[in-house]
Amino acid sequence: SNMAGQRKVGIIGSGLIGRSWAMLFAGAGFNVVMYDVDSAQLDGAKVSIKQQLNELERQGLLRGTLLAEEQFSLISTSENLSEAVKDAIHIQECVPENVDLKKQMFSKLNDLCTLDETVLCSSTSCILPSKIFTGLRRVSQCIVAHPCNPPYHCPLTEIIPHPETSEDAVQRTRELMAKIGQEPVMVKREIDGFALNRMQYAIINEAWRLVEDGIMTPEDVDKVFTTGLGMRYAFIGPFETIHLNAEGTENYMQRYASSIRRVSSSFGPIPTFDGKTLEHVEQRMASRIPSVPDELNKRRQWRDDRLVALAKLKKQMDS
Ligand code: NAI
Incomplete structure (x- = not known):
């Protein structure tokens, strides 16, 4: 026993x-x-x-x-x-x-x-x-x-x-x-949102601001991930991205630290995620994926099929 x-x-x-x-x-x-x-x-x-x-x-x-x-x-x-x-x-x-x-x-x-x-x-x-x-x-x-x-x-x-x-x-x-x-x-000390949601929320904040300020459409913001950042992030994180995008991390920061600081200082306040922008994003998203259980489930299945295929690919490439 x-x-x-x-x-x-x-x-x-x-x-x-x-x-x-x-x-x-x-x-x-x-x-x-x-x-x-x-x-x-x-x-x-x-x-x-x-x-x-x-x-x-x-x-x-x-x-x-x-x-x-x-x-x-x-x-x-x-x-x-x-x-x-x-x-x-x-x-x-x-x-x-x-x-x-x-x-x-x-x-x-x-x-x-x-x-x-x-x-x-x-x-x-x-x-x-x-x-x-x-x-x-x-x-x-x-x-x-x-x-x-x-x-x-x-x-x-x-x-x-x-x-x-x-x-x-x-x-x-x-x-x-x-x-x-x-x-x-x-996550060595407890912190609100742990790690995944803290990073996810940083992204949602900037995505929302770009739409709210009329700079991008929701569809194009999503494409920044599906065709750009997300392609990388399935295999390497932000630190490895930095390391490989220059001659190592120190070299990357010599070249880009001031740009990161300049751009970051232009980030707006935390959005309220309501009002006109919310209406607009809901309308744009629902025109492609209606916010009803059947349609959402169909799209969730589509997503999960792709996650399975990606998991398979990663497993093959890592073995
Ligand atoms: P769920 O609603 O699918 O399952 C909860 C289960 O707990 C149900 O089967 C319910 O009958 C049972 N339950 C309710 N009261 C109970 C009690 N007193 N004793 C025993 N069982 C009881 O919820 P889900 O999504 O599985 O979430 C569970 C936890 O996992 C939550 O804390 C959630 O935050 C966390 N979590 C959820 C994720 C998600 O994407 N759904 C991802 C990561 C974590």
Whole structure:
């Protein structure tokens, strides 16, 4: 039972993100138990996971060395929270994004987990660790691991410790994420928006200003990414871009630091994202992609097909 206990992960909440984590942990051979308050969600999760694993296998994109069927057989469900977390080495919380709900859940998990070393991990997109974990007896083992959607194809996972999280818990979380094929990055001190959303919001701000000031159309702003920056960013980040676009980083800054500072000083204030500009952007976007579920879903499928193809290409080129 000890050996089995070493290899068990509990997933709390079986929605979009809980299902993805279940597949990722099963891919690395862990026993996964999913818990949810809604039994229909658990049933739906099993059906959807089976289908997704089979599809990934068919496309040659399954992670790990086990067959889809073997991975699926490692995943079970439970409507009993203490059963779901018993002997788990890692618990991944994926309930809706609500501070009070998460606080209540971590207080229960704190009391229910049975091993001393269990790491209690939240998938929260934007709640700071101190808002969820402060005051818990096991705070030194509590941490945030924020995935990027869809996690199976975008492996980034932001790790954000609470100020009182132990170095050991940080280390074990990073190692576990790497083991299941995720790419952990450390946000060493908690900061609003973590890293991904801080950078994303910097981009949304400038995109919005360029449209609001009548300098570009929304379509052309999107093209700056789809045909320019995005082409690069799928393979290299801003620092490697800098390094390669001159004779190294120092040389780049000798040449361009003053331009970056001049242009940056012309950035306008934070937009309010409402009024005429909002109306205009909505109208332009909806003329191509009507804001109704059917049309949005069609386009989401189109997007996901491309993300899968890109993931495949990256996998091929990196191996
Ligand atoms: P979701 O709404 O798809 O799933 C939430 C699940 O939690 C549902 O199955 C629901 O029945 C269950 N649930 C509700 N109350 C519960 C409780 N008290 N105990 C157990 N289960 C309960 O939500 P989603 O999108 O999976 O998000 C979960 C978390 O992951 C959120 O914190 C979110 O911010 C984060 N996240 C979401 C991303 C996304 O793109 N959807 C990306 C990265 C993180």
